[in-house]
Amino acid sequence: MDQNQTPSTTTTTMEQNQTPSSTTTTTMNQNQTSSTSTTFSSLMIGLEPLVGSLVMRLITFSCLLVSLIVIATNSFDTFNIYGLPIRVDSTDIHVYRYMISADVIGMAYTLLLIVLIFFQVKSGSPIDSGLAYFEFYGDKIILFLLATGAAAGLGLTVEYNRIKDNDETTQNIQNFINIANASASVLLLGSISSAISSIISSLNLPKRSSS
Template sequence: MDQNQTPSTTTMDQTSTTTMNQNQTSSTSAVSPMMVGLKPLMKPLAIRAITFIFLFVSLIVIATDSFETSETLETLDEYDFTLNVKANVKSSDFSAYRYMISADAIGMAYTLLIVWLTISHVKSGSPIDSGLAYFEFYSDKVILFLLSTGAAAGLGLTVEFNRVTHKEIISDKQKFINMANASASLLLLGSISSFISSVVSSLNLPKRC
């Protein structure tokens, strides 16, 4: 009895082991293409994530930056009175800061678009084709120009504010200028990380075409 049961038991063990190996192999093969496709793209995607964070914080800072100012209207014609007028000055009231806001928003939208297109290609199992490679190559250069000029415009206007009004500046205006300067600095950091992404896309272009 024992001799007859031993071969059947061994056969059942081999069958179950084979089934488990097949299941593990199928599950590994299902996950493997996605992981293999994403692995060489992790560093470029991480750089773009850093760029997005810089631009997002820069946009929040500059979009919420404002200060209150008051103007005094003196005697008008025959009426002897003065009128104090208070106004809330926003960053969007200045063309340079509006350009910064536009650069932040466009840069963030482009970064999300590139990340989405890259992940979509990896999920579909198809390699990044020449169309996406050329789009990424040329658009990186345009976005880099936009971000760098936006940072230059913001920093330049901040320097002019400090140079012209440093003697009579009040605390609210100084806070406004400091916040704008911080936003422009973050935008500059975003343009630097965008430059790194541009270099990476330039190096990868011959491999993808």
């Protein structure tokens, strides 16, 4: 009888030996799942600043585009000293030329950053020291350009309204100034969103450049 029970005892021993192996496999799967979840969470946290920066730059680009369209198409009709009709465009006034230049340069820079950040987010690599430094220093320059452009346009409008003679000012000139003022106001909004982008890039520079 004892000899017949020996195989049964051996089978029981084998099942006991297999149990730790199954437990080990389950533990490894749980560790791998936890590691994958942690990596994904870290990646999403790392991408959040880039996504926020991308959104702000889209807003900036939209404001600059609207400002450029408004100021570039603005004009009025008047007469020269000989009584001949002439057409005055915004590009004939130096202040508005500066506004247009600020719009164009700001749009070019913002569009470049949008493309670079988009591919950075798409690749899933939130840290790039080269992009970090380019974004950091570029934001400061563009912010200065946009802010001074908006200030120049708004300042000219205020000064004109202060010294104008209502009896001699034509309605066409007044409409021209009002439209230019609207363009400068939109440019100011673009400079504000650019300032927010500049703050984001400043906060994220140490983290990105450390890699």
